[in-house]
Amino acid sequence: MNLDVFQNQVNQLQNVVLSGFENSLYVDNYEGVFKSHYDWHSSVHAHWMLLSSSRLFNKPDITKLILNRFSEYNLDNEQRYLSQNPNFELPYGQAWLLLLFSELNKHQVPTSNLKSF
DSSP states (O other): OOOGGGTSOOOOHHHHHHHOGGGSOOOTTOOOTTOSSSSHHHHHHHHHHHHHHHHHTTOHHHHHHHHTTOOHHHHHHHHHHHHHOTTTTTTHHHHHHHHHHHHHHHTTOOOGGGTTO
């Protein structure tokens, strides 16, 4: 499995095209958890899929790689953007976000950083 996509930021051009530059995460200094894919909901889904798979197939190296992305700094940036744009990625992307949070609970991740969501 190629996990390089989680190491590199991919510009989220689709959000710019669909909702305008001011409503997108297409900025050079964006430092959120889900900065590594073409669009936000695909990144959220990929994080959920990899965490679920790593738990089911006992792949602690993948689990660690993904969980390291959930720093307080990255989560604060995601929460700030979502609170300023409450309709962003509704319902599809935010539904995947809820499933991802549910999966994080299965990994015994402290959820204090997630309470602001």
